[in-house]
Structures are given as C-alpha cells and as structure tokens.
Amino acid sequence: MPINMSDLKQRFQERQYKLTPQRQIVLQAFVDHPEKHLSAEDVHNILRQQSSEIGLATVYRTLELLSDMDVLQKMDFGDGRSRYEINEENSEHHHHHLICLSCGKVKEFEDDLLETLENVIARKSNFKIVDHQVKFYGYCDECQNKCAD
Amino acid sequence: MPINMSDLKQRFQERQYKLTPQRQIVLQAFVDHPEKHLSAEDVHNILRQQSSEIGLATVYRTLELLSDMDVLQKMDFGDGRSRYEINEENSEHHHHHLICLSCGKVKEFEDDLLETLENVIARKSNFKIVDHQVKFYGYCDECQNKCAD
DNA sequence: CTTAGTGCAAAACCTTTGCAACTCT
DNA sequence: AGAGTTGCAAAGGTTTTGCACTAAG
Numbered sequence: 001m002p003i004n005m006s007d008l009k010q011r012f013q014e015r016q017y018k019l020t021p022q023r024q025i026v027l028q029a030f031v032d033h034p035e036k037h038l039s040a041e042d043v044h045n046i047l048r049q050q051s052s053e054i055g056l057a058t059v060y061r062t063l064e065l066l067s068d069m070d071v072l073q074k075m076d077f078g079d080g081r082s083r084y085e086i087n088e089e090n091s092e093h094h095h096h097h098l099i100c101l102s103c104g105k106v107k108e109f110e111d112d113l114l115e116t117l118e119n120v121i122a123r124k125s126n127f128k129i130v131d132h133q134v135k136f137y138g139y140c141d142e143c144q145n146k147c148a149d
Numbered sequence: 150m151p152i153n154m155s156d157l158k159q160r161f162q163e164r165q166y167k168l169t170p171q172r173q174i175v176l177q178a179f180v181d182h183p184e185k186h187l188s189a190e191d192v193h194n195i196l197r198q199q200s201s202e203i204g205l206a207t208v209y210r211t212l213e214l215l216s217d218m219d220v221l222q223k224m225d226f227g228d229g230r231s232r233y234e235i236n237e238e239n240s241e242h243h244h245h246h247l248i249c250l251s252c253g254k255v256k257e258f259e260d261d262l263l264e265t266l267e268n269v270i271a272r273k274s275n276f277k278i279v280d281h282q283v284k285f286y287g288y289c290d291e292c293q294n295k296c297a298d
Numbered sequence: 299c300t301t302a303g304t305g306c307a308a309a310a311c312c313t314t315t316g317c318a319a320c321t322c323t
Numbered sequence: 324a325g326a327g328t329t330g331c332a333a334a335g336g337t338t339t340t341g342c343a344c345t346a347a348g
Contacts, residue, residue, distance in 0.1 A: 013348095016301085017302080017303095018301090018302060018303065019348095020302090020304080020346080020347070023303090040337080040338080041337085054304090054305090055305040057306075057339080058303080061303080076225040081338090082338085096270075098270065098274065098276045098278075100276075101279070107274065109273070109274055109276075111266065111269070111270075113265070113269070116262070117260065117263070118285065120260070121245075121247065121258055121260075125256065125258055125290075126290040126293075127249075127287050127288070127290065128287045128293055129247075129286070129287035130286055130288070131285070131286040131287070132283065132284060132285045133284045133286070134281065134284075135281060135282045135283075136267070136270065136280070137278070137281065138276050138277045138279045138280070139277045139279070140275075140276055141274075141276065144275075144277055162323095165323095165326080165327075166327080166328095167322050167323070169328065170322095171329070188312095189313080190312085203330090204329065204330040205313095205331095206313090206314080206315085206331075206332095207328080207329055207330070209313060213314095229311075229312070229337095230312060
C-alpha cells in the first residue's frame with residue numbers, strides 16, 4: 001500500500017495545510033500512473049483529460065509541497081523538466097533508474113546493495129546520508145538489438 | 150594528468166571542429182577550478198573576471214560540444230541549471246557526489262564499488278550500462294555539528 | 299470567519315536559435 | 324576561400340510570482 005490516506009491527512013494537519021481537491025487529484029494522478037515519472041505538464045494533461053480542471057501553477061505548487069512533505073520525490077532525467085514519483089515510505093527497498101541513451105526510456109531496477117555503500121561513505125567522510133539517487137545510462141534490451149552502437 | 154592537449158586537438162580534428170580560443174578558455178576554466186561543478190553562468194563570470202570576453206551563447210554551445218565529446222560531463226544538482234565537470238578519462242575510479250541538504254555544498258567521494266552493481270544489473274535486466282551518476286543527499290560534517298536537524 | 303489556496307496572467311529564469319559578421323584550417 | 328564559429332538579440336520552454344477571488348478548517 002503506497003499511500004496511507006489517513007496518515008496523509010494527519011501530516012497535512014500538522015503543518016496546517018489544507019487538503020484541497022486539487023491536491024488530492026494531483027496525488028491521485030501518481031497513484032493512477034505507477035512506474036511513471038510525471039512532469040508538471042504530464043500531471044496537468046492527465047487531469048484535464050479526466051475533466052478535472054486545475055491551473056498549471058497550482059500543479060507546480062502542489063508538486064513542490066508534496067516533495068517537501070516527502071510524499072513525492074523530485075528527480076531529473078536531463079530532459080529539461082523536473083519529474084516526480086511517489087516516495088515509497090517503506091524505503092527498505094530502493095530502486096534505481098536505467099536511462100536508455102538511445103530511446104530515452106527509463107526502466108527501474110530494484111536493489112538494496114547501496115545501503116552498504118552508504119555505510120562506507122558515512123564512516124569515511126562523516127556525511128550523514130538520508131537519501132540517494134542513482135542513474136545508470138546505457139542501452140536497453142530493445143535498442144541493443146536494433147543496432148550495435 | 151586530466152587533459153591531454155595534443156589528444157584533444159586530434160579529437161577536434163576528427164570531427165572537423167575548430168579549436169578556437171573561446172573553446173580553449175572555457176576548458177581552461179574547468180582546469181583552473183577543479184572540484185567545482187560550474188554552470189554556464191559560472192564559466193561566463195569566471196572568464197569575464199579574467200577579461201576573457203566571450204558570449205554566453207558561446208559558452209552554452211561549447212559546454213554542449215564538450216559534453217558530446219565526453220570531455221565534460223553534464224550533471225544536475227537540482228538547482229535549476231546544468232552543471233559540468235571534467236570527465237576523467239581514466240574512468241577506472243568513479244566518484245560520487247554528496248550533496249548537503251542544509252548548506253548545499255557538494256563534496257566528492259571516491260569509490261569503485263558500483264562496478265559490482267553495474268554487473269548485477271547488466272545480468273539481471275539485460276541493460277548495457279555505459280555510465281552512471283550517483284547522488285547522495287544528507288548532512289555534511291559542519292552542518293551536523295551546527296544543529297542536530 | 300480567518301487563513302490558506304487557487305487561477306490567471308505576467309514575470310523570471312535558463313537555454314536555444316536565426317543571422318550577419320568573423321576566423322580557424 | 325570555405326566551412327565552421329561567434330555574438331547579439333530574440334525566441335522558446337519551464338517554473339515562479341503578484342494579486343484578486345475562493346474555499347477549507
């Protein structure tokens with residue numbers, strides 16, 4: 001269960017934020033599109049298509065707010081816009097992103113090995129790590145077959 | 150030795166690029182500022198300060214060109230602009246970036262452990278990895294001491 | 299009711315592009 | 324000489340902001 005609704009309500013209350021319909025439908029867009037990395041415009045389009053009118057500025061403000069609350073995670077794939085995905089709170093299992101340099105698709109890869117690395121870093125450089133983001137660039141299965149680049 | 154000048158000349162010739170003074174001073178800015186992650190504007194300012202006039206558009210075009218040539222590596226630290234650093238060709242030893250969530254400083258950490266992970270991924274998901282970028286978010290030594298956040 | 303949130307349009311940024319002038323090779 | 328390069332200004336695209344209006348708690 002990715003999102004706990006009652007817990008969410010509480011986290012809004014704590015900060016005296018209001019749980020408006022706009023904020024709910026933005027979050028719903030991410031629930032409806034798992035494994036996607038939606039940009040602000042993506043979210044805006046999804047909501048317009050389902051006749052849930054919302055201003056683009058509100059989308060931006062909501063994405064920032066949800067990121068600050070650690071409900072979403074902001075990320076960058078080098079395509080000139082920020083993208084977001086739901087932040088799994090049981091962050092026991094991290095996943096990494098495999099970005100294909102040929103077709104641009106982004107795949108995910110489950111892995112926990114980085115915990116080890118985090119510990120090494122914490123010890124060696126006295127840096128208290130709270131999160132990480134890993135991107136691998138390469139060529140996906142399909143593109144490798146198309147042409148041996 | 151980070152940059153081999155005669156090798157560089159050759160790589161320009163191969164692609165019929167010209168080794169103009171502008172391109173040289175942009176690259177020089179990175180040589181003069183190791184361990185920094187310069188943005189286009191950073192480079193522009195550095196060059197203006199040393200009275201090496203250059204157009205900002207040229208800086209952008211040069212940074213893109215040098216990235217395509219793998220002389221520089223483009224990266225994103227989430228501050229709304231692209232940053233670049235010299236791409237060590239003896240890429241035997243990778244380094245990761247430790248980004249402090251409090252003061253924003255970026256430290257580097259040398260490490261090779263990720264090779265292992267790359268092999269695991271290549272086997273499991275049939276993805277041919279050619280590069281990776283790892284960012285760790287947390288709190289640096291100084292900021293940990295200032296306040297226990 | 300009171301405070302926070304929304305929508306719109308304008309502004310702010312970073313980055314790219316068209317084009318005439320220029321310069322490496 | 325000729326192809327590639329520069330600089331400037333304008334355009335493009337994403338994100339932020341000011342402000343009057345609206346709605347959640």
